[in-house]
Amino acid sequence: MVRNDLSRRMMCALLLCSIGCMSAAWAADTPVPPDALASDPAKLGWMVGSPPPPDRIVRFEDGSYWNFPALRWSVSNFRQLMPTVNTSRGLAAPVPLPRALRTDIDAIRFTPIGASKSMTWKEALAANYTDGIVVLHRGRIVYEHYSGVLKADGQHGAMSVTKSVIGTLGATLVSEGRLDAGKRVAEYIPELAQSAFGNATLRQILDMTTALKYSEDYADPEAEVWAHAQAGNPLPKPKDYTGPRNYYESLQRIQAQGQHGTAFAYKTVNTDVLGWIIARVTGRSVAELLSERIWQRLGAEQDAYFTVDSIGTPFAGGGLNTGLRDLARFGEMLRNNGKFNGQQIIPKAVVDDIRRGGDKELFSKGGYPLLQGWSYRNMWWVTHDEDGAFMARGVHGQRIHIDPKAEMVIVRYASHPVASNAANDPTTLPAFNALAQHLRNLPR
Amino acid sequence: MVRNDLSRRMMCALLLCSIGCMSAAWAADTPVPPDALASDPAKLGWMVGSPPPPDRIVRFEDGSYWNFPALRWSVSNFRQLMPTVNTSRGLAAPVPLPRALRTDIDAIRFTPIGASKSMTWKEALAANYTDGIVVLHRGRIVYEHYSGVLKADGQHGAMSVTKSVIGTLGATLVSEGRLDAGKRVAEYIPELAQSAFGNATLRQILDMTTALKYSEDYADPEAEVWAHAQAGNPLPKPKDYTGPRNYYESLQRIQAQGQHGTAFAYKTVNTDVLGWIIARVTGRSVAELLSERIWQRLGAEQDAYFTVDSIGTPFAGGGLNTGLRDLARFGEMLRNNGKFNGQQIIPKAVVDDIRRGGDKELFSKGGYPLLQGWSYRNMWWVTHDEDGAFMARGVHGQRIHIDPKAEMVIVRYASHPVASNAANDPTTLPAFNALAQHLRNLPR
Numbered sequence: 001m002v003r004n005d006l007s008r009r010m011m012c013a014l015l016l017c018s019i020g021c022m023s024a025a026w027a028a029d030t031p032v033p034p035d036a037l038a039s040d041p042a043k044l045g046w047m048v049g050s051p052p053p054p055d056r057i058v059r060f061e062d063g064s065y066w067n068f069p070a071l072r073w074s075v076s077n078f079r080q081l082m083p084t085v086n087t088s089r090g091l092a093a094p095v096p097l098p099r100a101l102r103t104d105i106d107a108i109r110f111t112p113i114g115a116s117k118s119m120t121w122k123e124a125l126a127a128n129y130t131d132g133i134v135v136l137h138r139g140r141i142v143y144e145h146y147s148g149v150l151k152a153d154g155q156h157g158a159m160s161v162t163k164s165v166i167g168t169l170g171a172t173l174v175s176e177g178r179l180d181a182g183k184r185v186a187e188y189i190p191e192l193a194q195s196a197f198g199n200a201t202l203r204q205i206l207d208m209t210t211a212l213k214y215s216e217d218y219a220d221p222e223a224e225v226w227a228h229a230q231a232g233n234p235l236p237k238p239k240d241y242t243g244p245r246n247y248y249e250s251l252q253r254i255q256a257q258g259q260h261g262t263a264f265a266y267k268t269v270n271t272d273v274l275g276w277i278i279a280r281v282t283g284r285s286v287a288e289l290l291s292e293r294i295w296q297r298l299g300a301e302q303d304a305y306f307t308v309d310s311i312g313t314p315f316a317g318g319g320l321n322t323g324l325r326d327l328a329r330f331g332e333m334l335r336n337n338g339k340f341n342g343q344q345i346i347p348k349a350v351v352d353d354i355r356r357g358g359d360k361e362l363f364s365k366g367g368y369p370l371l372q373g374w375s376y377r378n379m380w381w382v383t384h385d386e387d388g389a390f391m392a393r394g395v396h397g398q399r400i401h402i403d404p405k406a407e408m409v410i411v412r413y414a415s416h417p418v419a420s421n422a423a424n425d426p427t428t429l430p431a432f433n434a435l436a437q438h439l440r441n442l443p444r
Numbered sequence: 445m446v447r448n449d450l451s452r453r454m455m456c457a458l459l460l461c462s463i464g465c466m467s468a469a470w471a472a473d474t475p476v477p478p479d480a481l482a483s484d485p486a487k488l489g490w491m492v493g494s495p496p497p498p499d500r501i502v503r504f505e506d507g508s509y510w511n512f513p514a515l516r517w518s519v520s521n522f523r524q525l526m527p528t529v530n531t532s533r534g535l536a537a538p539v540p541l542p543r544a545l546r547t548d549i550d551a552i553r554f555t556p557i558g559a560s561k562s563m564t565w566k567e568a569l570a571a572n573y574t575d576g577i578v579v580l581h582r583g584r585i586v587y588e589h590y591s592g593v594l595k596a597d598g599q600h601g602a603m604s605v606t607k608s609v610i611g612t613l614g615a616t617l618v619s620e621g622r623l624d625a626g627k628r629v630a631e632y633i634p635e636l637a638q639s640a641f642g643n644a645t646l647r648q649i650l651d652m653t654t655a656l657k658y659s660e661d662y663a664d665p666e667a668e669v670w671a672h673a674q675a676g677n678p679l680p681k682p683k684d685y686t687g688p689r690n691y692y693e694s695l696q697r698i699q700a701q702g703q704h705g706t707a708f709a710y711k712t713v714n715t716d717v718l719g720w721i722i723a724r725v726t727g728r729s730v731a732e733l734l735s736e737r738i739w740q741r742l743g744a745e746q747d748a749y750f751t752v753d754s755i756g757t758p759f760a761g762g763g764l765n766t767g768l769r770d771l772a773r774f775g776e777m778l779r780n781n782g783k784f785n786g787q788q789i790i791p792k793a794v795v796d797d798i799r800r801g802g803d804k805e806l807f808s809k810g811g812y813p814l815l816q817g818w819s820y821r822n823m824w825w826v827t828h829d830e831d832g833a834f835m836a837r838g839v840h841g842q843r844i845h846i847d848p849k850a851e852m853v854i855v856r857y858a859s860h861p862v863a864s865n866a867a868n869d870p871t872t873l874p875a876f877n878a879l880a881q882h883l884r885n886l887p888r
Binding site: 047050051052057058059060061079080081082083084085086088090091093094152153154155235236246248276279280285301302303305308310311312313323325 | 491494495496501502503504505523524525526527528529530532534535537538596597598599679680690692720723724729745746747749752754755756757767769
């Protein structure tokens with residue numbers, strides 16, 4: 001409940017849940033969180049029992065669902081915590097992902113960035129609090145692993161990986177001419193004319209180069225992100241509440257700070273604006289459009305779902321939940337230039353545009369010291385490395401990693417105690433690159 | 445939000461949503477609700493638009509989601525209104541239901557009970573505010589129809605049809621010897637020892653012959669049903685709230701009135717007790733057990749789901765939501781004595797026990813003038829007619845109708861303005877019987 005006495009902790013929880021933030025779910029005054037084994041949500045028995053023991057009940061209303069290690073249960077159970085809307089897979093038989101499991105992957109060694117000692121792929125799973133990971137090589141599952149409470153037939157929060165999915169929908173509509181990336185946002189959403197977004201172009205939204213007076217600094221109680229989080233909270237508002245009551249109302253209040261198009265500035269609200277534009281132009285919510293355009297055509301094996309605000313708006317900035325293998329199907333479709341299951345699901349031009357990337361100069365102003373030389377395009381992170389790898393990234397370790405040269409797709413769901421990917425990148429990036437190197441050298 | 449000023453309307457809404465009650469969602473002071481066409485939720489455009497118009501937003505928190513005609517949208521969208529838990533279909537390909545659609549069904553005529561004029565099957569669809577109906581004859585779909593916002597790939601609230609599903613699970617455990625129908629409830633759930641249920645037998649629970657001081661009279665503000673509904677409401681409780689905070693706490697407060705085993709008394713809380721016993725004995729919630737035991741083995745084409753209370757308890761008394769064709773698979777399995785998809789999914793003995801029925805004498809004291817000669821067994825309604833028909837019934841017109849002699853299964857989801865099936869039985873019962881007569885005479 002958003003009470004009058006709404007605590008900082010709860011707001012943080014809502015935010016962390018919903019927005020790709022840089023803060024930590026693990027309290028900063030406690031230096032070392034429990035490791036993957038000690039925090040295993042299956043071993044801890046969250047929500048097991050009839051009733052569960054009082055100290056094993058996970059609640060949304062007081063924000064405790066986002067405390068670490070309860071968070072490790074919550075990311076696989078958003079649906080049990082709040083209202084959601086389905087993204088139907090349709091009713092046909094799922095399209096199978098061929099399997100050719102490799103036993104040599106666990107032993108692959110790499111050295112984490114800044115570390116003096118190497119570690120194995122298998123050790124990295126626990127180091128990154130991996131809930132599930134699937135590796136496709138040349139279209140076949142070569143590695144699949146689950147731990148904790150995530151199972152193959154479960155769904156997990158994609159967090160900001162959602163943005164890349166919505167960016168793909170948006171770029172597809174641009175490619176089809178249904179959206180014009182050069183148009184100002186206010187031309188699509190007149191309600192945003194007086195906001196920062198009104199005179200931004202759709203391209204600036206897609207590449208997150210808008211200039212917003214909008215802080216996602218969770219240490220700052222005045223940060224605008226709190227108002228957005230509270231607006232999107234589906235629980236009833238307190239009686240004396242006067243702020244925005246849903247995502248759309250919140251977006252209308254965001255003001256500009258500086259010039260659009262001068263720097264990459266990663267802010268979740270851009271994706272919420274994109275979701276609004278998509279809904280307005282197509283007459284379908286992003287949840288419906290994702291089903292029609294992609295999920296049903298991928299032959300997904302599970303419905304996906306989005307968390308929603310109090311008026312049913314799917315949270316475009318971070319509300320998607322999927323089965324892990326379905327996220328792998330999505331990644332494999334992109335690796336194959338938009339083709340999967342014998343169909344062109346999104347135009348090749350969209351993938352080409354993502355792979356070419358965005359403006360590296362603008363990206364360099366975004367504050368990502370580990371990601372030098374990268375760019376951001378259509379809500380995808382583009383490495384510009386020799387493999388042409390690009391990726392979707394979500395807080396607490398969510399990832400789609402597509403390496404065209406190695407013909408490899410990695411999808412990972414995780415529940416790292418630290419939200420920011422800066423905490424797991426030093427392990428994740430070299431691990432994924434070591435696997436790419438291993439796989440690319442295999443004979444066909 | 446369960447506010448201090450929680451209104452009667454909202455409590456009624458919660459209840460109607462959740463419990464198989466005899467009240468009306470349509471305000472009694474307005475004599476004639478709009479007909480099916482005028483109340484069509486797709487035509488009215490609930491929750492359509494970005495944002496939807498203010499008068500087309502459906503909200504859980506103030507209970508307005510259960511006002512007619514908004515209710516017609518809500519029954520197909522419970523997941524968007526509140527937290528839920530999945531009943532996975534698994535990941536395999538669905539088992540197809542063969543199709544042999546018949547065009548002669550729409551014209552079948554029958555005379556509603558108490559009416560002077562006959563009507564056609566097709567006219568009855570609108571008269572009963574049918575959202576979707578599927579008829580299987582000899583295992584093939586001979587009729588399928590959707591209207592409003594329900595689609596083949598959507599899910600609809602089964603309401604008290606849930607009870608028959610849970611009763612089937614309970615009777616299966618009895619048949620396997622994992623539960624003993626002669627044991628007292630307190631032997632399974634010591635927490636219920638001081639409640640009315642403590643000294644009731646499991647058989648009395650399964651057949652609803654407990655004697656409870658528990659009124660489901662919604663016109664009475666002191667009726668115990670209000671406390672149960674508020675306990676099960678997943679929204680945060682008001683600060684000054686001192687009542688039970690979840691289904692389990694609520695059940696412990698229910699007191700006896702009279703002698704168990706002396707009359708059929710249809711009360712939702714019996715099914716909640718059964719759900720608790722099932723969870724305690726198997727270590728699985730009814731949502732999980734339904735997936736493992738039935739949904740995955742039926743080859744369902746969609747996941748089902750349950751609404752939950754604030755500690756994640758699936759609402760055994762009325763919280764199941766399914767795709768309509770999956771409910772048809774469930775019904776067809778029962779018609780085939782527990783076999784479907786080449787497997788014995790539930791023991792034949794369970795179906796035999798349901799078909800034999802319960803005590804007609806006790807049933808006659810239950811207050812169902814339209815259902816003379818019927819009985820209630822394992823949470824199924826048994827007609828004892830010459831066809832041996834038995835059924836599951838949920839408020840607002842939900843139904844599984846199994847007619848062994850006619851080799852027919854009808855499943856119907858509906859959003860009738862009046863909760864009680866007494867409002868649609870005069871049309872439903874003769875319509876279904878007329879169809880049975882038509883089908884049973886067809887050559888093989």
